[in-house]
Amino acid sequence: MPDEPAFGILKKRWHWREATMPKETCVKIFKKLHIQVLLAILLAIVFGLLAPKQAVQMKPLGVGFIALLKMMLGPIIFCTVVHGVGHIKDYRKLGRLGIKTLVYFEVVSTLAMLVGWATVTLVQPGTGLHAHDLTESGGAAAVIKAGTTGDFSFTHFLLSIIPRTLLSAFTSGDILPVLFVSLLVGFALSAVSKPDWAAFRLLEEAQAIVFKILGFIMRLSPIGAFGAMAAAVGGYGGTTLLYLLRYILTYYGATLIFIFVILGIVSGMAGLSILRILSLIKEEAILAMGTGASEVAFPRLVTKLKQAGCDEVAVGFILPAGYSFNIDGACIYMACGLGFISQATDTPLSWSQQLALLAVMFLTSKGGAGATGGALVKLTASLQSTRVLPMGGVGLLFGIDRVLGVATSTTNVIGNTVATLVVSRWEGLFDRRQFDAMLHERTQTAKPDLAASPRG
Numbered sequence: 001m002p003d004e005p006a007f008g009i010l011k012k013r014w015h016w017r018e019a020t021m022p023k024e025t026c027v028k029i030f031k032k033l034h035i036q037v038l039l040a041i042l043l044a045i046v047f048g049l050l051a052p053k054q055a056v057q058m059k060p061l062g063v064g065f066i067a068l069l070k071m072m073l074g075p076i077i078f079c080t081v082v083h084g085v086g087h088i089k090d091y092r093k094l095g096r097l098g099i100k101t102l103v104y105f106e107v108v109s110t111l112a113m114l115v116g117w118a119t120v121t122l123v124q125p126g127t128g129l130h131a132h133d134l135t136e137s138g139g140a141a142a143v144i145k146a147g148t149t150g151d152f153s154f155t156h157f158l159l160s161i162i163p164r165t166l167l168s169a170f171t172s173g174d175i176l177p178v179l180f181v182s183l184l185v186g187f188a189l190s191a192v193s194k195p196d197w198a199a200f201r202l203l204e205e206a207q208a209i210v211f212k213i214l215g216f217i218m219r220l221s222p223i224g225a226f227g228a229m230a231a232a233v234g235g236y237g238g239t240t241l242l243y244l245l246r247y248i249l250t251y252y253g254a255t256l257i258f259i260f261v262i263l264g265i266v267s268g269m270a271g272l273s274i275l276r277i278l279s280l281i282k283e284e285a286i287l288a289m290g291t292g293a294s295e296v297a298f299p300r301l302v303t304k305l306k307q308a309g310c311d312e313v314a315v316g317f318i319l320p321a322g323y324s325f326n327i328d329g330a331c332i333y334m335a336c337g338l339g340f341i342s343q344a345t346d347t348p349l350s351w352s353q354q355l356a357l358l359a360v361m362f363l364t365s366k367g368g369a370g371a372t373g374g375a376l377v378k379l380t381a382s383l384q385s386t387r388v389l390p391m392g393g394v395g396l397l398f399g400i401d402r403v404l405g406v407a408t409s410t411t412n413v414i415g416n417t418v419a420t421l422v423v424s425r426w427e428g429l430f431d432r433r434q435f436d437a438m439l440h441e442r443t444q445t446a447k448p449d450l451a452a453s454p455r456g
Contacts, residue, residue: 032283036222037221037225038286039222040223040226040229040290041225041226041229041290044226044229044233045233047230047233048230048233048234049233052233052234055230055231056234059227059230061223061227061228062227062228062291062292064227065217065221065227065296068220069298069299070296072210072214072217074169074170075170075206075210076210076302077178078170078178079210080182080207080302080312080315080316081179081186081316081317081320082182082185082189083186083200083203083316086186086189086200097313097314097317097318100427101318101321104419104422105325108262109327109328109331109362111258112329112331112411113335114335114358115257115261115335116251116258116332116334116335116336116339117335117336117339117354119253119254119257119336120250120251120336120340120343121339123246124343125247125250125340126341126343126344127343160177161177162177163181166181214299218300221290221296224290225290226290228290228402247336248400250336250340254336255332255407255408255410260274263414263415263418267421270422270425271432274418277417277418279443280435280439281297281301281304281413281414284417285297285410285413288409288412288413289406289409292402292405292409294323294329294408294410294412295323297409297413298319301319301420302316302319307434308434308438308439309430309431309432309433309434310424310429310430311424311429314420314424314430315424318416322420323416326419327412327415328415329408329409330375332408332411333375333379334375334379335361337379337397338361338379338383341394342389347388347389353388375404375408421435
């Protein structure tokens with residue numbers, strides 16, 4: 001028989017705990033979008049391991065959700081950029097913002113490639129694999145064909161920014177043509193508009209409608225994350241993952257080093273904490289993690305960063321441009337992938353060949369790598385351009401591309417968030433008090449209200 005006074009104290013504490021954690025609090029926690037997405041991912045992993053054949057059939061859920069969000073990219077970029085640029089009268093301000101943004105992108109993207117290359121060179125995950133019999137067949141051949149179709153020269157890249165028509169910019173699926181048209185319309189509106197023009201009011205109303213549609217779509221994100229993750233685990237969760245586990249861990253390690261060391265230093269130089277930034281965008285990062293596509297987080301990031309104190313002009317320019325010029329996760333993917341293929345196929349590279357590969361990656365990494373599988377296509381383009389490694393080496397990564405894409409997409413989202421916050425702060429387009437207030441509000445909302453609960 002337990003000691004009665006002690007037992008009474010324990011019983012009283014248990015009743016107090018029940019009182020301080022009511023059902024309403026639990027319901028409120030499970031209503032949070034990122035909690036729902038996390039639960040969906042966990043269920044998808046279990047489902048994929050227990051019933052792989054049925055899990056693969058869930059793939060359309062993920063594909064459909066990603067398609068819905070990509071459908072919204074054009075309208076969101078257009079409304080945000082045109083509304084922001086349309087109010088600018090000092091074009092020198094926008095010019096400074098553009099130059100600093102592009103310089104930031106190139107420096108940080110290069111650092112991302114160097115981190116990936118150094119990590120895979122140090123760990124040597126492919127050494128001893130001796131994959132000499134690789135052929136360009138099956139799924140790998142499709143990726144190789146997709147990656148080598150067309151000219152990946154710098155001239156072609158610049159010309160691809162210009163759409164065939166104003167409307168075709170919104171149907172091509174690429175971000176840069178939409179950004180190009182939006183900037184043109186914004187500059188024209190700024191040059192001819194007057195403060196009381198109805199065009200600005202129409203843009204604000206259009207933004208409200210677009211983001212309301214986005215809210216409807218985002219309610220489906222747990223379903224989309226479940227479908228994408230279940231298909232990935234069901235299709236590639238067996239022998240392939242075990243065979244390449246060392247490389248997967250190496251790649252994930254490279255992305256963590258980049259986020260917490262490189263981006264941590266960059267954030268610190270601007271007076272910001274990388275941990276606080278991660279706390280700010282945890283929902284968007286989890287969404288990108290679950291779907292394997294960084295583009296799905298873009299619409300929410302636009303709203304989140306404006307609420308966190310970034311000027312609309314900065315968000316409207318830096319974030320869309322970052323999705324083509326600042327794809328840090330894809331840069332790490334490409335650098336690690338090339339190093340791994342070199343080791344796995346026993347193809348040593350001289351210093352000149354390594355520098356040539358990094359130079360080619362500097363070009364081919366730009367544009368279109370925010371979608372699922374985009375980084376793999378860019379890696380293939382680099383192999384095709386240099387021809388110093390076996391093209392069939394892409395087949396080694398094809399089976400685990402979706403697993404690697406979890407880290408790639410999440411790193412892309414975090415990298416572009418840091419870029420927007422840091423460059424905005426450098427240009428004086430950032431309200432620190434608003435940023436701190438938003439984080440404080442989120443922290444208070446996340447804590448259960450114990451003070452208001454009965455203690456008896």
